[in-house]
Amino acid sequence: MSEKRHQVSRRQFLNYTLTGVGGFMAAGMLMPMVRFALDPVLRPTENQEMVQVVSVDELTEEPQRFDFKINQVDAWYESEESRSAWVYKNGDKVTALSPICKHLGCTVNWNSDPKNKNMFFCPCHYGLYEKDGTNVPGTPPLGPLDHYEHEIRDGFLYLGKAKPKGAG
Numbered sequence: 001m002s003e004k005r006h007q008v009s010r011r012q013f014l015n016y017t018l019t020g021v022g023g024f025m026a027a028g029m030l031m032p033m034v035r036f037a038l039d040p041v042l043r044p045t046e047n048q049e050m051v052q053v054v055s056v057d058e059l060t061e062e063p064q065r066f067d068f069k070i071n072q073v074d075a076w077y078e079s080e081e082s083r084s085a086w087v088y089k090n091g092d093k094v095t096a097l098s099p100i101c102k103h104l105g106c107t108v109n110w111n112s113d114p115k116n117k118n119m120f121f122c123p124c125h126y127g128l129y130e131k132d133g134t135n136v137p138g139t140p141p142l143g144p145l146d147h148y149e150h151e152i153r154d155g156f157l158y159l160g161k162a163k164p165k166g167a168g
Helices: 010-042
Strands: 051-053 064-072 077-090 093-097 121-124 127-130 147-153 157-162
Touching: 051 064, 051 077, 064 157, 093 157
Parallel strands: none
Antiparallel strands: 051 157, 064 077, 077 093, 093 147, 121 127, 147 157
16 A cells, blocks of 8 residues: 655745744734724623702703713723703603704704794704604604603702613
8 A cells, every 4th residue: 555645845834834923923913903992892881870960849840951960981081071951840750851862963952943832853954852752753853862860869860871762
């Protein structure tokens, strides 16, 4: 029986070796970049603390805009970010709505359109929302305004994160 010996030439050996070493070095350079890009996505989101906004005694049945600030940590940078909310009460129930239009992110105003009284109006593309934040069919917004998580403690309204209507 004749055995065929498969011999690797010097040129093939160098080609395999340099390809392996080059691939190992490329992986060593790319892994930190991939990790840097994916780390924020894979990191669990932190729950935003509730922020004291207003005394419950100041709330009315007419939506009022209240501005507040939250502490935000972005990697190693910590800052204060300004936020706003449209807040009103209906009996004992308090509703806090985000002023950000669901169409293109413009800011909505309460009762600012003379043609549409007692509605939230987005001046960018004439979007309309009902008082409870529900979008009016036939106008540009495709969804309702986000609702802020909220709680009442010691006579003050505290707001948390804005979530889509109906989301836990």
